[in-house]
Amino acid sequence: MKISKLKGIGSIKLNALAKEGIHCAQDLLFFFPRRYLDRTNVQKIGQLRGVGEKVTVAGTISQISEQGFKAKKRLEIVVKDETGGLKAVWFKGGYYIKQRFKVGQKIALFGTVKQFGRHLSIAHPETDDLHKISDLADFSSIVAIYPSGQHFHKARLYNSDIQNWITQLLNQSCLDSLIPEFIPDYIRRTYGFPYRADAIRAIHTPSSQEAHKQALRRFKFEEFFLFQLSMERIHGERRKAKIGPILKKSIPNTRLYFDQLIPFKLTSGQRSALRDINDDVRSGRQMNRLIQGDVGVGKTVVAMGALLMAVDNGYQGALVAPTEILAEQHFTGLRKAFSELNISIRLLVGGQKTGLRRDVLTDIEGGGCNIIVGTHAVIQKEVHFHNLGMVVIDEQHRFGVQQRAALLHKANNPHILVMSATPIPRSLAMSLYADLDISKIKGLPKGRKTIRTAIRSEKKRADVYHFIEQEISDGGQIYYIYPLIEESEVLDLKDATAGFEKIRRRFPSARVALLHGRIKSGEKDAKMQSFAKGEIDILVSTTVVEVGVDVPNASTMIIEHAERFGLSQLHQLRGRIGRGSRQGYCILIPDNAVSKSGAVRLKTMEKTTDGFEIAEIDLKLRGPGDFLGTKQSGLPDFKFADIIQDQDLLETAKNQARELMLRDFLLSEQEHLELKQYFESYYHEKQQLYGLA
Numbered sequence: 001m002k003i004s005k006l007k008g009i010g011s012i013k014l015n016a017l018a019k020e021g022i023h024c025a026q027d028l029l030f031f032f033p034r035r036y037l038d039r040t041n042v043q044k045i046g047q048l049r050g051v052g053e054k055v056t057v058a059g060t061i062s063q064i065s066e067q068g069f070k071a072k073k074r075l076e077i078v079v080k081d082e083t084g085g086l087k088a089v090w091f092k093g094g095y096y097i098k099q100r101f102k103v104g105q106k107i108a109l110f111g112t113v114k115q116f117g118r119h120l121s122i123a124h125p126e127t128d129d130l131h132k133i134s135d136l137a138d139f140s141s142i143v144a145i146y147p148s149g150q151h152f153h154k155a156r157l158y159n160s161d162i163q164n165w166i167t168q169l170l171n172q173s174c175l176d177s178l179i180p181e182f183i184p185d186y187i188r189r190t191y192g193f194p195y196r197a198d199a200i201r202a203i204h205t206p207s208s209q210e211a212h213k214q215a216l217r218r219f220k221f222e223e224f225f226l227f228q229l230s231m232e233r234i235h236g237e238r239r240k241a242k243i244g245p246i247l248k249k250s251i252p253n254t255r256l257y258f259d260q261l262i263p264f265k266l267t268s269g270q271r272s273a274l275r276d277i278n279d280d281v282r283s284g285r286q287m288n289r290l291i292q293g294d295v296g297v298g299k300t301v302v303a304m305g306a307l308l309m310a311v312d313n314g315y316q317g318a319l320v321a322p323t324e325i326l327a328e329q330h331f332t333g334l335r336k337a338f339s340e341l342n343i344s345i346r347l348l349v350g351g352q353k354t355g356l357r358r359d360v361l362t363d364i365e366g367g368g369c370n371i372i373v374g375t376h377a378v379i380q381k382e383v384h385f386h387n388l389g390m391v392v393i394d395e396q397h398r399f400g401v402q403q404r405a406a407l408l409h410k411a412n413n414p415h416i417l418v419m420s421a422t423p424i425p426r427s428l429a430m431s432l433y434a435d436l437d438i439s440k441i442k443g444l445p446k447g448r449k450t451i452r453t454a455i456r457s458e459k460k461r462a463d464v465y466h467f468i469e470q471e472i473s474d475g476g477q478i479y480y481i482y483p484l485i486e487e488s489e490v491l492d493l494k495d496a497t498a499g500f501e502k503i504r505r506r507f508p509s510a511r512v513a514l515l516h517g518r519i520k521s522g523e524k525d526a527k528m529q530s531f532a533k534g535e536i537d538i539l540v541s542t543t544v545v546e547v548g549v550d551v552p553n554a555s556t557m558i559i560e561h562a563e564r565f566g567l568s569q570l571h572q573l574r575g576r577i578g579r580g581s582r583q584g585y586c587i588l589i590p591d592n593a594v595s596k597s598g599a600v601r602l603k604t605m606e607k608t609t610d611g612f613e614i615a616e617i618d619l620k621l622r623g624p625g626d627f628l629g630t631k632q633s634g635l636p637d638f639k640f641a642d643i644i645q646d647q648d649l650l651e652t653a654k655n656q657a658r659e660l661m662l663r664d665f666l667l668s669e670q671e672h673l674e675l676k677q678y679f680e681s682y683y684h685e686k687q688q689l690y691g692l693a
Helices: 011-019 025-029 094-098 150-154 159-170 185-190 196-204 209-241 252-261 268-282 299-312 324-337 354-366 401-408 426-432 458-473 496-506 521-532 567-574 596-607 611-628 647-662 673-689
Strands: 035-038 054-067 074-081 084-090 106-116 119-123 126-129 142-145 288-293 316-320 345-348 371-374 388-393 415-419 437-441 452-455 477-481 512-515 538-541 554-560 585-589
Touching: 011 150, 025 159, 035 054, 054 084, 054 094, 074 094, 084 106, 126 159, 142 159, 159 196, 196 209, 209 647, 209 673, 252 299, 268 288, 268 299, 268 415, 268 437, 288 299, 299 316, 299 324, 299 388, 299 415, 316 324, 324 345, 324 371, 324 521, 345 354, 426 611, 426 647, 452 596, 458 477, 458 554, 458 585, 496 512, 496 538, 512 521, 554 567, 567 585, 567 596, 567 611, 585 596, 596 611
Parallel strands: 084 119, 288 415, 288 437, 316 371, 316 388, 345 371, 388 415, 452 585, 477 538, 477 554, 512 538, 554 585
Antiparallel strands: 035 142, 054 074, 054 106, 074 084, 106 119, 106 126
């Protein structure tokens, strides 16, 4: 149905709707309220008592005025109901806010009650226009309040307009065809989901808070369900249709490396992950696998094994990292690990000189190099592989789904192995990596001890320094971390440059060095190598060491202003120590003033070393976008559902989607016709995103 046929929707308002992405009846019906004005909770102004209480009031504007002078000018609006008056006050932006109101207008205010002079007031309240409601006692018990963008304001498009148009649609006899039901009836009944059309009614005109809650729950499940169906189908089609390189010939380099060259015994978790990879690459299907593991479990060794499997079978391997420093470290590590094997390894990063870059590109295309290590530069158009068979992506969350898909087109379905330096919470794994098989590496290498973590206040600094002296005298090495490189005029934080001088004076007999991101790459590597060789006792640094050279003898990490770091970052920093036989100690020194979330982070670090537990807490504190740290993460754009708050629905949706795909419901001629029809249009978009179209 065309929304242009609705009453009261002229061309100006139609254009405003289009600018907000509303083009048809379905778009308008799925333009959900941002909140509700619950009349049972609307308080009478004359009965307001508690200062600091969050309230909703409704009334008529009786006065609009600007008070004060120049920079201290404020806008005041007096709103009255039959019991009294209340001031709404804005201290900034009054000129623009004033244009939204006029005397006699009916509005609702939502905010915290404060005492302003002799009067109760609400500073910077949320406001909702109750335009066209003749009597404030007439509106229904729960009124939907819709989002109101700048285009609506310009077109004088009010909340009552949206309510009117949606009411017209809800009264249409063809509503069921506008909002067809597609969730299978047995699923809907099992979990108590309302019919789709009924759920839409309950969203816009809820009879109760419970009715609204159940309707919203249904639409959250719907989002998860369609997404998980897509992921199951993508996963299944890759396994059936994507023929990957078959890597099952004799593997001399792989066997030589793991049987003779590797200086330690593999853990059971590493052996299990390698078996998973071996099964994948011998199957004839393209591998798409995520290696999950905590800090220090040895994921890189597993990645090396995957690359060697490709080389042994005449294919090239590529290891892609998100930053140049990490790519360079992988390059150095691979050359050292494979030094006794006849394998050519080249580095491709963005900052290389033209001549060197041209030589590397020629070597890649001609097949002269066996393993290519690089950054996003590997994905660029001018990079042509001779025979790419295996791609390893480190810190996968720093790459988008589309970037991963671009690598698939670099060759004929190369095997894909992705790793994450940050343990991924279950809810994220079910959404971000739903198209991948997952292997978990559990258990630290033999000889590793659990790192002991302690919070020490400024008053205990002398004790911390005494502990450092003991560790150095006992042969240990210290990382000393600061949040800044140099002193800041904006932030009152300790910095590494000043800290370096202070530490050097405090420990005159110790060998102290300074490391940070502005130091040239060659000097930086030299200092890290010197620290690794035991030639430096205390390495004063910024977080540049978060990912760095392994130093088994490094026993202690001190972190200044620890409350300023994120949980995952603190966990990664802590992972730099305790990599040898020595007991590891992590000492967190916070500022005297610590926020509530900062205190939670510090206590979490003190309580546990389990990266997966830490990741779950970090996800709840920061949310998925900030947890992943990049807009290129490929995180699904759910409109209603929240992967943190709605994990139970996500799990249910995944299980139901998997069951349907196992039954090959798409091949059935009669069963689930509505679901199949609705799903095909949704799936087409995901198919293109994941490089399958």
